[in-house]
Amino acid sequence: MSVRNWVEKYRNAVQNAELIELVDAPDLFCNQVGAWAFLKLAFLWNYAYYTYIPIIGRRYSNMCYVDLFSGSGLDQFSDCSGNPQLILGSPLLMATINSQYPFKTCFFFEANSECADTLSRRLHKLEESSRLTCKYYELFCDCNKDIDKVINNLKGLDGCHFLLFVDPFSTEIKWETMEKLLKLNYPSFDMIFNFQPFGVNRKSYNPKTITEFLGDSDYNAYKHTDERILEALENQYLQKLRKFPNIVKVIKRVRIKSGTGSFYYDLIFTTRKAGSPWVKNIDYLKKVIEKLTGYSVSIIFDPTIKTLNQHIK
Ligand SMILES: C[S@@+](CC[C@H](N)C(=O)[O-])C[C@H]1O[C@@H](n2cnc3c(N)ncnc32)[C@H](O)[C@@H]1O
DSSP, X not given: OOHHXXXXXXXXXXXXXXXXXXXXXXXXXXXXXXXXXXXXXXXXXXXXXXIIHHHHHXXXXXXXXXXXXXXXXXXXXXXXXXXXXXXXXXXXXXXXOOSSSOOSEEEEEOOOHHHHHHHHHHHHXXXXXXXXXXXXXXXXXXXXXXXXXXXXXXXXXXXXXXEEEEOOSSSOSOHHHHHHHHTOSSSEEEEEEEEOHHHHHHHTTSHHHHHHHHTOSOOGGGGOOSTHHHXXXXXXHXXXXXXXXXXXXXXXXXXXXXXXXXXXXXXXXXXXXXXXXXXXXXXXXXXXHTTOOHHHHXXXXXXXXXXXXXXXX
């Protein structure tokens, strides 16, 4: 499949016109994003729909989804010609997933009140139109403060397994919060963590913030003064994750590039099942996504550019 075909295929889910029409309104807030956000959301949708849900949903009676940074439910970016393009944000993508085994319950954290109110209105609209495929809890607060509520809820469910999506701007998740999740004996989870090296590095000059994020004031990154600092920060985080092999047995990293300049972020996927067939799907997704960039997505979405197939293949 060419990369253009891959984008077009997942565009049907991430830019589901029928759902967007239900939840869009001129007065409702949308998160402004780069075109590369499409790649992140296509990864999430693909992994949930083709791998996580069919395998976990069949085996666990309480398969849940936990979104620590939900946003407003709709994201907007500009294509190559500057046309606005709307795509569904992570909570709406997961709460409407149409499968034999949809999520039983979704937990949505969002700390910003405008995003939270908007997300809530969008979820209600989908509920009224019978488009939601799960129960959901709105946790419109700082995920670091209220993570225990979700943990206690999940612990009390029989046959529970969950997909955790961590999508901050930079350092908004404290290590203390991450550690509470990683120390869980039950239930287990797979995680997709959007690690933002540039954002984290920007915050690394604030000792309190970076220490809370890394859970460690002795961060190796300061040994570097050039771009290696980005890799060093991320490697330090990965090393910390690896200290929890009960939850994190496998780590895969998918790099998402902006395509304009050197910006990138890394989707860090973790699971406790080594050697499983679903890790092969991650390898495949990595291969395709790493051939693409935000810039190539902005070309593919542009209805006036149909002749650049060769250029972006
Ligand atoms: C990158 S956006 C999330 C985008 C969303 N996942 C999507 O697919 O559209 C990060 C969101 O996290 C929210 N946020 C920031 N700090 C937070 C915190 N401590 N707890 C919960 N939400 C937070 C922001 O208001 C913002 O909406």
